[in-house]
Amino acid sequence: MAFEALLAEYEARRAKALAGGGAEKYAKRTAAGVWNARERIAYLVDKGTFVESGLFGASGVYPEEAGETQTDGKLAGYAKINGRDVCIVVNDFTVKGASTSATNSKKIAHMKRTATERGMPLVVIGESTGARLPDAMGSRGMGLLLGNDITQFRRMRETPMCAAALGPSFGSSTWLTCQADFSVMQKGAVVAVSSPRLVSMALGEKVDPEDLGGWRLHAEVTGLVDQVVDREEEVFDSIKRFLSYLPGHHMEAPPDAPVPAGSGADMERVFSVLPESRTQVYDMKRVIRAVVDRDTLFELKPRFGKSAVTGLARLGGRSVGIVANNPLHRGGALDADACRKIVDFLVLCDSFNVPLVLLVDTPGFQIGTEAEKAGAPGKIMNFMNAMTLVTVPRLSVIIRKSYGRAYVCMGGGRHSDDVAAWPTAEVSFMSPEFATSIVHGVGAGEPGFEEKFAQIQKGADVWGLAEVYAAQAVIRPEETRDYLIRMLEVYRLRSTKGVGQHLMRSWPTSY
Amino acid sequence: MARIEIKSEITGTVWQLRSKPGDKVESGDTLIVVESMKMEIPVITEDPGTVKEILVKVKDPVAEGQVVAILDG
Numbered sequence: 001m002a003f004e005a006l007l008a009e010y011e012a013r014r015a016k017a018l019a020g021g022g023a024e025k026y027a028k029r030t031a032a033g034v035w036n037a038r039e040r041i042a043y044l045v046d047k048g049t050f051v052e053s054g055l056f057g058a059s060g061v062y063p064e065e066a067g068e069t070q071t072d073g074k075l076a077g078y079a080k081i082n083g084r085d086v087c088i089v090v091n092d093f094t095v096k097g098a099s100t101s102a103t104n105s106k107k108i109a110h111m112k113r114t115a116t117e118r119g120m121p122l123v124v125i126g127e128s129t130g131a132r133l134p135d136a137m138g139s140r141g142m143g144l145l146l147g148n149d150i151t152q153f154r155r156m157r158e159t160p161m162c163a164a165a166l167g168p169s170f171g172s173s174t175w176l177t178c179q180a181d182f183s184v185m186q187k188g189a190v191v192a193v194s195s196p197r198l199v200s201m202a203l204g205e206k207v208d209p210e211d212l213g214g215w216r217l218h219a220e221v222t223g224l225v226d227q228v229v230d231r232e233e234e235v236f237d238s239i240k241r242f243l244s245y246l247p248g249h250h251m252e253a254p255p256d257a258p259v260p261a262g263s264g265a266d267m268e269r270v271f272s273v274l275p276e277s278r279t280q281v282y283d284m285k286r287v288i289r290a291v292v293d294r295d296t297l298f299e300l301k302p303r304f305g306k307s308a309v310t311g312l313a314r315l316g317g318r319s320v321g322i323v324a325n326n327p328l329h330r331g332g333a334l335d336a337d338a339c340r341k342i343v344d345f346l347v348l349c350d351s352f353n354v355p356l357v358l359l360v361d362t363p364g365f366q367i368g369t370e371a372e373k374a375g376a377p378g379k380i381m382n383f384m385n386a387m388t389l390v391t392v393p394r395l396s397v398i399i400r401k402s403y404g405r406a407y408v409c410m411g412g413g414r415h416s417d418d419v420a421a422w423p424t425a426e427v428s429f430m431s432p433e434f435a436t437s438i439v440h441g442v443g444a445g446e447p448g449f450e451e452k453f454a455q456i457q458k459g460a461d462v463w464g465l466a467e468v469y470a471a472q473a474v475i476r477p478e479e480t481r482d483y484l485i486r487m488l489e490v491y492r493l494r495s496t497k498g499v500g501q502h503l504m505r506s507w508p509t510s511y
Numbered sequence: 512m513a514r515i516e517i518k519s520e521i522t523g524t525v526w527q528l529r530s531k532p533g534d535k536v537e538s539g540d541t542l543i544v545v546e547s548m549k550m551e552i553p554v555i556t557e558d559p560g561t562v563k564e565i566l567v568k569v570k571d572p573v574a575e576g577q578v579v580a581i582l583d584g
Contacts, residue, residue: 220557279550303557306520330520331550363548368522370575433549444549 017055017070021094029094034167035232037075037092040125044236045079045088052077053110060102061135061144070095072103073132076111081123081240084248087115090125093167097129100172101136102145108172109149116151119249121160123239124180126173130195155179157351157505159249162239165189165225166232174213178224178510181348182242182300185225186235187215223304223341224510241298245312245319246352250505253353253498254319259293264481266290271477274400274424281327284309287359287399288322291315291481297322300345305337306330307362310345312354316485321349324359325410327400334406335366336374339383344509346386351505353498355488358396358411363431364404383409386507391500393417393491395484398425398462398471413470417491420473420483421462428460515558517580519573523547528569530580534562542580545573560584 018038020026026036035043041050053076059069073095079088089111091098108124115122136145153175155161163180165173166189174191177183185191192213199207210216218225227238247254270290273282288297292313299311306329311322323342325332334342349356365371365380387409396411398421407427408415421427428435432453437443440452465471475483493500527544530536541553542562560582567579 281551281553327550328553328555331548331552333521333548363550366521368575370522431549 013056016067020070020092021096025094036094037090037125040232040236041075041079041088041090043233044090044123044125044239045081045086046083049080050077050088051079054103054107057103057107059135060106061132061141068095069101069103072101072107073098074104074107076107078114078120081121081243084243085120086123086243087111087120088123088125091127091173093127096132097168098127098173099129099132099135100145101132105145105149105152109152112151115161116156116158119159119251121162121243121246121248123162123164123243124173124176125164125166125235126169126176127165127167127189128169128171128173130171153179155506157181157250157347157502160243160246160352162242164235164239165191166235168195168209170195181246181352182227182239183225184227184229184235184238185215185218186232187228187230190214191218191224219301219303221304223301223337226300227302242312245298245314245354250351250353250502251499256317256319257293257296257314259314259317260295263292263294264290265294267478267481270480271422274477278400278426281331283328284324284326284332284359284361284399288313288324291359291484292320292322293317301341305335305339305341307332307334307366308338308342310341315357315481315488318488319354320488321345321354321356322359323356323410325362327361330366332362332401333364333366334362334380334383334409335371336376336379339365339376339379339409340511343379343383343386343507346390347504347507347509350390350392350500351502353392353493353500355392355491356390356394357484358394358416360396360398360402360407360410361400362403362406362410363401364406380405380409386504387411387415389503391503393488393493395487395491396420397475397480397484398422398427398465399477400424400426401431402427403431404429418473418487419465419471420475420480420487421465421471422477422480423462423474424477425462425465425471425474426457426460427462427465428456432457432460512583514563515556515560515582515584516578517542517554517556517582519543519545519554519575519577519579521545521547521552522575523552523573525567525569525571525573525579526551528565528567529553530562530565532562532564536560536562536582543567554579556580556582558582558584 057072058066162182163176165185190213215228296314309324396416436453442449523545526546530542543554564581
């Protein structure tokens, strides 16, 4: 056989490439309960669909390191998730800590380019130490490795992008987490600009990795991560589930799904979620879960800006984006974090043709010194601007309160295709308690307050809105689900087959 | 055992204490109720755990972000 030696070399090289950083390192991870890169791919994608791109890649900077830089530390390729094509990049931490260097940068760039140009979601699974040293050291290293691909961090949202942070996720894994349409973090992962070691060297600050970039920080304070999970399986399950609501690219409508049995079964009782007193609060998620198809609510950033709820769901089998106020937190008052969370979500839905449903119960935007320090006016105007740029169908339902500027931001007037209101809706420029004091000069408990208050409260009821056609319908609460399903049908973007204009496709989220 | 700080989301006045040291709590439980903007705003824990300390009493003013309870979780 003339080519026997060549084929033997091929098999030997292939086996070495597939072995990554070596059996010993893989075994150590397995013993610690941490999956290896190829195990992650096996769980993420449909069986037998992964076609690797760049298996024989190795260091592009130091040829003498080819033997210890298998795949150059990042696996790339094409696969299917639930039967749909995707491009994936999965870091192999056993090879130089999956640090970024010349060859693996070309691999990521090619996956991004292919996904973008051919209309497939891009999934990047991170665990990385950052830029590889000494590859990127010195002016020559910088000049060769950084900044030569202007599209590297350009986001025009032609295709959905998902990012996961597992373990240490410095450098590219952190950047991609911030840029993704959906980011998920496993507890124990660290997402940060630089490692605790560098921080302590540079600043003399001894810092706990969890404080520097742990899940609690990103779930509750920075809002940079959409979901946090306990187990590794859940990282991949959440990515698969996120993608199930979205189209493969921006020029198609999201896929439909069967309506689960039991959907709508709780609508008869939905009105009882509201407390009798308007000074008491309730959990809007109970209303959302009753209205949408059974078990389809997929909430994003649940611990961040909690007075708003944002999540993907389905109504009558169609993907929708839910934006709701949640009176359980801050009484539903929208603070800077809640505004940012909603705007990020509007960008996602509008970019990928997902119709929006707004469920409204807010006393308005958060006021006070803390709110002003957080730049509330800027966040509110970003929210306002975003609402004017939405081009997907949007429907709003005023459940209870809708006051002030928040009335417009939450879809009031022509900021929804259709406004429906429950009989409990109350709409005005400000809450009747304060309006009574300002308009009539009497405070709560003072003589004449109750009478004036009743007058002003009456003026805020739903009928004024309906009479001037600012609400197109007043509906019984139990009819909400059926009404929304019918209106989603009415307002379908027929002439473009469900595709919107994507006016926010380059909107910078995560800030 | 992690020490979890429970913060008031809003500036207002403590209206009710719904939990005390030693109580076992679940995610979503209300520990304290604050009166603000003429509404009863609950202080809710996201994490399960045991109440270690309640740092406020009824009628105390609280500021947004103020730690009002500590959990062992």
